[in-house]
Amino acid sequence: MEKKFIANVEDVDEGKQKNFTYQNKPAMLINYKGKFHAYVNICTHEECETQLAGDTIYCPCHGSTFDPETGEATGPPALPGSKLANIKIEVVDGKIYAL
Numbered sequence: 074m075e076k077k078f079i080a081n082v083e084d085v086d087e088g089k090q091k092n093f094t095y096q097n098k099p100a101m102l103i104n105y106k107g108k109f110h111a112y113v114n115i116c117t118h119e120e121c122e123t124q125l126a127g128d129t130i131y132c133p134c135h136g137s138t139f140d141p142e143t144g145e146a147t148g149p150p151a152l153p154g155s156k157l158a159n160i161k162i163e164v165v166d167g168k169i170y171a172l
């Protein structure tokens with residue numbers, strides 16, 4: 074499968090996110106503490122879209138939280154052990170791609 078361009082490195086500042094579509098699903102690229110991570114943005118509780126909020130990924134629907142570095146659930150109602158699906162990314166010449 075072809076890699077998909079998401080954003081230029083300089084366009085996603087630390088603490089920010091960029092939403093995109095990945096394999097027809099909502100997805101998020103986040104810059105957390107200067108490092109990029111990407112996840113399928115479907116809450117493991119009832120499938121709302123989440124957002125990076127400081128040191129956590131927060132779901133506005135019912136308040137679940139997830140670890141920005143791993144996507145793992147850190148607060149209910151998302152079940153412990155559930156996680157946002159990771160999307161592998163690659164940075165080439167200042168451009169970020171989903172693989």
Ligand code: FES
Binds near residue numbers: 120134136149150
């Ligand atoms: S859908 Fe995310 S907390 Fe319920």
